[in-house]
Amino acid sequence: MSEDKKIIQQFTSGEYKEGFVTDVEQEFIPKGLNEEIVRLISARKEEPEWLLEFRLDALRKWQAMPQPHWAHLDMPEIDFQDIIYFAAPKKDKDRPKEIDPKLAETFDKLGIPLQERDVLAGVVAVDAVFDSVSVTTTFRKTLAEKGIIFCSFSEAVKEHPDLVRKYLASVVPASDNYFAALNSAVFSDGSFCYIPKGVRCPMELSSYFRINAKGTGQFERTLIVADEDSYVSYMEGCTAPMRDEQQLHAAVVEIVVEKGADVKYSTVQNWYPGDADGKGGILNLVTKRGICKGDGSHLSWTQVETGSAITWKYPSTILKGDYSSSEFYSVAVTNNHQQADTGTKMIHLGRGTRSRIVSKGISAGVSQNSYRGLVRMGKNAQNARNYSQCDSLLIGSRCGAHTFPDIQSQNPSATVEHEATTSKISEDQLFYCNQRGIGPEDAVGLIVNGYAREVLSRLPMEFAVEAQKLLQVSLEGSVG
């Protein structure tokens, strides 16, 4: 047993490889949050009047809201006046068209190619966001040939104002919740993506978010619109340097899926989780929501959550179109002092709508991991169907695993099923593997990967390998 404990220890004490800081000259705006700061951000980004109005309106709503405390999280007090809301790497005036080599190097180190060269490494178009600005978006021309718009949010505001204005805040209104209101007031950059009617996006689209500057927060906004009968697979990744202070990340993702369209959204979240004593780390407070607007539309969420000191995130789908469907596949790993409160909402409004939830929580160390979900069957959701499965795996006796589902049905023809289990890696399983020559650490990796397989297999290939490795690293040193 003590041998097991040691192995678990080693297994869960893996290092955070993305914790370096890039030394690049940056511009900041003053600390704090008020109307002037919002006007400053908007002016800095040369935004039109309507967007400034949208921000100011959101700020006023945010100021009137209390911070929510319903989540199963021990949230530190956030001093919103002590955060810098905008930080951008300075552009070299002589060659403004090119990317700062230091930034390119940073993304290279993270394995994100900013040059359009790695054709063999799998074709992925990337929008890379460094603190508050988008550094570059690759493969824009190739995509433009098909009519696909993929660019940073700021560019979209300038080049496609009608589209942005039509869809912005149509899924997540500014007043939706505390952190969505905050984001609406101060959002800096993010990705915008529009897939025209009947177009199948030929490559994976991806956003990569990097927090670098000290004392800042990242507030990006992503808007994806899939027009009728189109298809897109979208991936999101993120990392941050190791610091003693906690940094705030409050993002909003909105997805609009029109009639017959199909969107697949995958996230591998690897923000800095804080050190083994729970010092530092990212507070990841994110609102993600999609709407299956048209008949027969489909939205699939896949997430692998391994990072962040605190995760507060519920990717949700509103199933409005008849016979639309949605899935939510999640693996959430918490170790050391990490806390996660994550899950999904499936709001069934249309006839014959279907949803499926598969959530796998893994807790180790002294972490707390909660699944929170809502399945609502509206009055008109004839023959709607939901199946939810939420499993928790406990590694070590000091962590916690919790399940908080909420099922509401107002339709006699709708069917909802929910089941949840909680268990641990048993000594029998470990013994079985050891007996066949598999070392204890590999055995835990094997068991955890097997446990999470149903979700991992849903990830795009580029992500699946990374996610598997990440699982192993996140749990290093936790067997016991």
Place this chain on the structure above:
Amino acid sequence: MGHGHYIAPPAGQYQVKAGEKLELQFVVLPGESRDIELGIDLVGPGAEAHIKALYLCRADEKVNFRIVMHHRAAGCKSTQLINGIAGGQAQVHFDGTIVVAPDAQQTEAYQENHNIVLTPEAKVETKPQLEIYADDVKCSHGATVGQLNPDELFYMRSRGIPEAEARMLQMLSFLSPVIPAGREEEMEAAVRSL
């Protein structure tokens, strides 16, 4: 209060000590609105608690269950099975939590809540929750909200069983795991009245 077998027990707080066994059974008949609030503390090693409940609604009844099953000691076992049928404009709310304290190892805790909705106006909300702070546990919960299976109905009707009778049989079999011994006939009459 400690061990024993209650039928139609009072709602409230129960404490179950080492080696004791608590069995509770609730029946909510049509026309009855009930708030059933239960707090059960398993405080001694090896304590057991078993809850069974059924409800039948046909008009504008409001049935609320709030159950907190707290495993405070090691080696305790608890089961909960709550099945019910909601018709009319009934509103049913189930809120059940299993809490396993940090030292309550070798816990076994199971909770199930199954609902059948008969009419478009009836409303069911179920919130089965697990809060687990120990690792050597076997815990699960399940909840379903659905309707009578049309295939089963068709099977029985194709064998000459009239629709009303077939539906009654379906509902009875759905409830059978929670029908108290000796009260089968009374339950049959209650189901017929839905």
